[in-house]
Amino acid sequence: MISFVAQSLSVALLFLTLSACQDSPATSADNFKLVISGSSTIAPLVAEIGKRFESQHPGARVDVQTGGSSRGIADIRNGLADIGMASRALSPSEQHLHGTLLAHDGIGIIVHQSNPLVSLDSEDITNIYTGKVRNWRDMGGLDAPITVITKAEGRATLELFLQYFNLTSPQINAHVVIGDNEQGIKTVAGNPQAIAYVSIGTAEYDVAQEVPIKLLSLGDIPASLAEVQAGRFPLSRPLTLVTQTTPVGKIKTFIDFATSENMHDLVKRHYFVPRQG
Amino acid sequence: MIWSNAITSSPAKGDRFLFHVLRSFAGIAGILVVGILTFLVSESLPAFQQIGITAFVTDPSWHPTEGTYNLLPMFIGTMYATIGAVTLATPLGILTALFCQYYAPQAIASGYRAFIELLAGIPSVVYGLWGLVVLVPLIADLRPPGPSLFAGILILTIMIFPTVTLVSLSALQQVPKEYIQGATALGCTRWSMIRQIILPNTWPGILTGVTLQTGRAIGETMAILMVCGNVVQYPSSLFDPIRTLTANIALEMAYATDTHRASLFLTGLFLLTIVIVVIMSTQQARSNQAYG
Numbered sequence: 001m002i003s004f005v006a007q008s009l010s011v012a013l014l015f016l017t018l019s020a021c022q023d024s025p026a027t028s029a030d031n032f033k034l035v036i037s038g039s040s041t042i043a044p045l046v047a048e049i050g051k052r053f054e055s056q057h058p059g060a061r062v063d064v065q066t067g068g069s070s071r072g073i074a075d076i077r078n079g080l081a082d083i084g085m086a087s088r089a090l091s092p093s094e095q096h097l098h099g100t101l102l103a104h105d106g107i108g109i110i111v112h113q114s115n116p117l118v119s120l121d122s123e124d125i126t127n128i129y130t131g132k133v134r135n136w137r138d139m140g141g142l143d144a145p146i147t148v149i150t151k152a153e154g155r156a157t158l159e160l161f162l163q164y165f166n167l168t169s170p171q172i173n174a175h176v177v178i179g180d181n182e183q184g185i186k187t188v189a190g191n192p193q194a195i196a197y198v199s200i201g202t203a204e205y206d207v208a209q210e211v212p213i214k215l216l217s218l219g220d221i222p223a224s225l226a227e228v229q230a231g232r233f234p235l236s237r238p239l240t241l242v243t244q245t246t247p248v249g250k251i252k253t254f255i256d257f258a259t260s261e262n263m264h265d266l267v268k269r270h271y272f273v274p275r276q277g
Numbered sequence: 278m279i280w281s282n283a284i285t286s287s288p289a290k291g292d293r294f295l296f297h298v299l300r301s302f303a304g305i306a307g308i309l310v311v312g313i314l315t316f317l318v319s320e321s322l323p324a325f326q327q328i329g330i331t332a333f334v335t336d337p338s339w340h341p342t343e344g345t346y347n348l349l350p351m352f353i354g355t356m357y358a359t360i361g362a363v364t365l366a367t368p369l370g371i372l373t374a375l376f377c378q379y380y381a382p383q384a385i386a387s388g389y390r391a392f393i394e395l396l397a398g399i400p401s402v403v404y405g406l407w408g409l410v411v412l413v414p415l416i417a418d419l420r421p422p423g424p425s426l427f428a429g430i431l432i433l434t435i436m437i438f439p440t441v442t443l444v445s446l447s448a449l450q451q452v453p454k455e456y457i458q459g460a461t462a463l464g465c466t467r468w469s470m471i472r473q474i475i476l477p478n479t480w481p482g483i484l485t486g487v488t489l490q491t492g493r494a495i496g497e498t499m500a501i502l503m504v505c506g507n508v509v510q511y512p513s514s515l516f517d518p519i520r521t522l523t524a525n526i527a528l529e530m531a532y533a534t535d536t537h538r539a540s541l542f543l544t545g546l547f548l549l550t551i552v553i554v555v556i557m558s559t560q561q562a563r564s565n566q567a568y569g
Binding site for chain 1: 343
């Protein structure tokens with residue numbers, strides 16, 4: 001955690017010095033405003049990218065508004081926004097618009113390290129979360145009651161989880177409701193019977209730190225950053241920046257900036273998975 | 278002579294200055310409370326208008342994204358946790374103070390007091406983390422799932438009893454020495470002296486300690502959030518998870534929008550009302566004691 005803070009601080013400092021260098025009359029002359037609207041999942045990330053963009057492009061204003069993916073798409077169609085944010089891929093009816101992949105959002109199912117299971121399929125997970133199955137024995141595990149951990153209302157992770165398994169939040173029969181990913185991971189680490197879903201990025205990091213948890217495969221697809229990046233892991237969604245046409249001018253400058261490798265620290269801080277290359 | 282003149286002629290001016298300073302500081306404190314109350318009311322107004330006040334007690338559950346907003350299970354959760362913790366912490370705190378003041382040898386008493394002060398100063402998130410990684414797994418071994426009303430009561434008890442101890446200690450130290458000397462001269466045992474003379478005399482001070490700890494128990498958020506499980510339900514046993522009103526705000530505020538957000542402010546307003554009722558009723562109890 002400390003090294004992460006130090007890392008992000010040093011990156012921030014680097015950008016401060018960079019922006020100080022670039023503060024020449026040539027760049028400070030162009031004043032422009034970008035209106036970005038859409039998904040509340042992506043908005044916090046884009047808002048931070050926007051702040052960094054503003055500090056490096058004096059005169060630029062980035063205005064981020066939320067209202068859901070559909071509003072993002074509608075605003076682009078009506079020309080009310082320069083860039084739309086959608087926490088999904090463009091649908092076939094939206095192919096006349098242009099989508100740029102910003103990052104992936106992937107969630108993985110975690111259990112305690114001592115749990116003998118290595119994978120669960122969608123039906124198993126639905127049965128566990130709706131309370132139809134209450135003992136690990138029925139899943140081929142040990143004879144012990146399952147502790148079901150879910151996320152608090154309003155969290156993007158919960159939304160993706162419900163959407164993928166086609167559930168509504170009252171259907172979920174949980175024993176523990178958590179706020180952030182770390183709380184979920186600590187709860188699972190302290191309870192050998194627990195099951196939870198958290199952002200894959202956080203879970204992989206903690207597994208590497210030897211926290212006693214493990215990520216379960218979903219069906220036969222392992223839960224890993226690599227699988228999410230490759231677009232193979234099903235419990236994930238692309239976070240998309242939508243524009244009317246192929247980005248040009250200021251919009252292109254911002255999109256290139258947002259998708260550059262320099263933004264990966266921000267992407268990771270929001271528990272998303274950076275896109276490949 | 279000259280200086281005494283100066284003093285007798287100037288106090289009015291000095292007093293007036295002090296009076297204005299004190300009055301404005303007191304005013305600021307009052308304005309802050311009223312300001313917070315106004316803010317809470319105005320932020321929760323959309324919830325009143327769009328959902329209606331009865332929905333908060335009659336809706337089938339708390340699922341703001343599905344449009345149901347029942348706060349009652351969380352109110353009950355808050356009450357159970359607070360009453361449980363206060364019931365455990367009050368005798369523990371008073372007995373600790375009595376031990377420290379009348380039974381412990383001098384050397385132990387001062388060290389013990391410092392230890393209690395340290396307990397009172399530990400940030401709640403540290404208690405919460407300890408509860409999450411040590412206490413909850415122990416309870417999970419006993420009765421799964423672990424995060425529960427029981428864990429919340431235990432953590433809260435440890436957090437609030439030092440307040441009662443410290444406030445009671447300072448009340449005990451103010452008991453006039455003559456009382457103790459008199460009791461000793463009459464041949465009272467230590468325990469009957471405490472029971473008959475000291476406790477009746479320090480009762481208002483101890484009550485202040487209990488009020489303070491009750492306020493802290495109701496308002497505690499981080500530790501409770503980490504050990505209680507946060508499931509919105511009426512607990513049917515000590516080992517069921519609960520969600521408190523404070524935990525509800527902390528859990529959902531970061532990602533709440535529109536009516537959901539307003540309903541969380543309403544939760545805050547509700548909490549403030551509970552604290553006001555608690556403080557008013559203990560004040561009532563104390564004035565009855567003083568004049569009755």
